[in-house]
């Protein structure tokens with residue numbers, strides 16, 4: 001078995017939706033990013049790559065590469081999942097925590113788990129997404145951005 005962890009942060013900017021865990025959620029701001037700014041999927045990709053010591057998302061999908069401008073992060077995740085499979089591993093489980101003062105995420109957690117599980121060719125019982133605020137403390141608490149933390153366990157095929 002291999003374990004990996006990943007962290008991502010994006011700051012708020014213009015817009016009216018955020019994309020988290022592959023799910024578009026209405027918000028009074030969007031997230032500034034080269035891609036769609038999906039911190040949940042970016043943290044998850046980094047955890048998967050980290051588990052196999054394959055570098056990080058910036059190495060595989062450089063934000064200087066125009067091919068990745070505005071890309072749907074689900075495509076990045078599916079690419080990473082293929083890479084993991086090609087190395088002989090599959091997901092044991094993933095546990096992800098999103099820290100956001102806004103928008104309210106509780107109604108969207110189930111859809112995020114299902115979307116992630118579908119892109120990882122696994123059961124949603126292996127995917128956990130949790131959300132918390134930071135009690136108005138720090139950059140997340142001030143509503144300046146959203147952070148996500150992911151931990152994964154991979155099993156050999």
Ligand code: MG
Nearest residue numbers: 008009039042
């Ligand atoms: Mg990112």
